[in-house]
Amino acid sequence: MQQAINKVELRNLQIEDYKELKNSMVEAYSELKEAYWQEEQIERLLEIFPEGQLVILVDGRVVGSALSLIVDNRKASATHTYEKITGNYTFSTHDPFGDVLYGIDVFIHPDYRGLRLGRRLYDARKEICEKLNLQSIIFAGRIPRYAEHAKEMTPKQYIEKVRAKEIHDPVLSFQLSNDFHVIKVMKNYLEGDVSSQEYAVLLEWNNIYYEKHQQLINTRKSVIRLGLIQWQMRPLNNLEALFEQAEFFIDAVSGYASDFAMFPELFIAPLMADYNHLSEADAIRELARYTDSIRKKFQEFAISYNINIITGSMPLLENGNLYNVGFLCKRDGTSEMYSKIHITPNEVFYWGMKGGSQIKTFDTDCGKIGIMICYDVEFPELSRLLADEGMDILFVPFLTDTQNGYTRVRNCAQARAIENECYVAIAGCVGNLPKVNNMDIQFAQAAVFTPSDFAFPTNGIKAEATPNTEMTLIVDVDVDLLKELHEHGSVRTMKDRRKDLYQIKKLKS
Template sequence: METISKIELRNLQIEDYLELRASMIEAYSGIEDAPWKEHEIKKLLSIFPQGQLVVLADEKVVGCALSLIIDDKDIDDNHTYEEITGNYTFSTHNPSGDIMYGIDVFIHPKYRGLRLGRRLYDKRKELAEQLNIKAIMFAGRIPNYSKYAEEISPKQYIEKVRMKELFDPVLAFQLSNDFHVKKIMKNYLEGDTHSLDYAVLMEWNNIYYDKSPKLINSEKSIVRLGLIQWQMRPLKNLDALFEQAEFFIDAVSGYGSDFALFPELFTAPLMADYNHLNEADAIRELAKYTEPIYQKFQEFAISYNINIITGSMPNIIDGNLYNCGFLCKRDGSSEMYTKIHITPNEVAHWGMKGGDVIKTFDTDCGKIGIIICYDVEFPELSRLMADEGMQILFVPFLTDTQNGYTRVKSCAQARAIENECYVAIAGCVGNLPRVNNMDIQYAQAAVLTPSDFAFPNNGIKAEATPNTEMTLLVDVNIDLLKELHEHGSVRILKDRRTDLYEIKKK
């Protein structure tokens, strides 16, 4: 698997052809005449440009998905690949049709395992919804069938793959992406010896399809948040922390979460090996893990296609100790944030310093803010972020007692109301008897909302069970915030007396 720093998914351009061809040769090794010709790609781009997708890793084309639109009545269940593509002329394309037909999907072998194919499939589904397309169809190869052909029929093979008794890399992937088997076809793709010329006609149905075409909002309005209520437990080493973290990332991404939020200082169990040192020296030893943890979480963000907010970790910059975290985006980019306000305890025991940068972050789900624990008790920070268009405020926290947690939650709820935004909070739970100054924790993760008719009466969208390790998965509707801002019972951001006062950054 290649190490990459940036992922981009966009429409194919003719300038991509040489890289596309090189990746396709690698992806279809052993299949003669596999690469598309340049004139064929030009034709696809001329008739259906939005249906041709590529995924880039560090600006190199490493995957592709090509599609046509075909009318349902024109599809014969026993068609061949040549027939469905009009003998590679794409004369079968019908802009008024109701089926998006996938004629190719591939990922360069060196970039498999990063779930890039899933991104292409998800983008196809999104496009189908935007275009009010009834279904997506394609005929998938079954390249492992030749190994079992003497023992079982194609129908039995498909069932065994579906029940996970056998593995087929193509079919298993398609089934996991909500496609169902429509028909087994023979002689679909001439020369596909691995599949013995068999193919499986697959279909995904668009539940939003309406025979009476209507505009479908193409802008993402529902954002799913995955909050991780992390149990403090002894960890043998860094790999044990990665294993636990990946378990939660896998879980929340499996439910389609756009964000995973970890708590403040959730890496503290690794400090147990330094309990013989004084507290200030011990946390500086913990800070040595921050860079490899950051790098690993960047990999997780790409692999699991999720934006990860890494809570916070001690970080030494120019000899000074800070409480920092990272926003690891699923496109491979990342940004750092730093705790601004340091508690008296953090100063007395660890000698921490506060950061000096106040900013918001642009993501594929809109503009967000991130502040750490004590910061939420200072309303100026989030108000400055709201003025920059923040819609979701994330607050990783760590509190040892219930009264400390009450301060964080109460202030977070106030920030949601006064800034007309959602606030997501997540903390650590449990005990760490062998780590000084980190021995007990209390938390209850929650997503808090403004208080108006479109939101819960108590201003709480959802909350976790107190002091229990778990995840909290919550959908938030960004369009409701827009409606509140313009037509709410009260309009706090609009009604400020800026003629009398204002808050600004220095």
């Protein structure tokens, strides 16, 4: 390796680079006879797919390259030889309408190894794959140290030992460290590759941003805007007064182009003031009479303000049983109900509430979301089940009277964000409600929590409201960052679970 390096450059290959490209390739493949591309072959590559051909230069000298084609996934994944996948080295297999970037070559001059230049080429290939909306990168990697172990182990055993870092293979070890996974072993891949015994390992890197059908309209957004409503408990004369106040907030957050508006748990409680002469259990059952009217009105708001509304929660009386439920009113006019699964001792004692029985995620125009009402977020199994279904954002409408209760909800919500690699948004009620029994005081601070990794705030808090003050909190969250985290995070809690030792599953669908 040179003693001093002044400049490293990565760019697309040009035909003027051919002489230096050939020299570096000859040195890189010194154990293979005449292992270099002819100039007319490079010209052909640059003619059919110039953006897929890369070189890396050190002080103006070509010291490495990565060459690629686009092919159909079925051809790339099937057993093949190097000669076949390259169309007998004519590159006739290149298909501009294919869905896989197939790597036909990558090398670094021996004098420049150890500088992580190969990693730069791989990262650039991944960028090409993402920008061209290709499904994956596939290529067959040599295993040049297999010949040393061929007598005592099969290629499969060799791969497992390389994966376990018991054996170092200069090609395969590097590829596995770059997030490629093994598809299969292929025999007779490259004629004359004695050190690999002519075996090759078919490897793949999946593009997490790939969309099978690209759309011009109604495409799924990467950045989602959340509008959280920290609701002040106040006397309300009637249902129309509730709608007027709710519409004010929906109008406000939709004016900032929010994708979601979320209200707190039991924010309609002021309407119970008219029934304060009754027992707590009877008063809340009277409140349940409003639930269907509220759902219908919020569906209208969702359409007219073009926003998805999470209605917090309200009581629902069904077959004599009282539940704590809410509705996801989508901007397409449809709605779905969610229910509180775990009922607090207070809710059981004063109201005789029962827990719901459906655990599910919700499909929206902004991806999959989960919704849990208050106490439910303190049970980690629930959110893990939703995360397994692909949840990106967990919404938690809550109602807590003391700071102790709020601390439980907040800290558990933040834990759920970390362990499930998702965003968690919480919103509650604030203020006092003197004329409603069992609903006297409230404490809340709306917030949005994130996983804990480099792409997110160091404290895991994207934003938070002023405690105990009526306000809105409008926050942008980027779901593409979650995709990066799932695949390339410092830790990967979703992937690294020991499913051989434990698992969580639903008992009811």
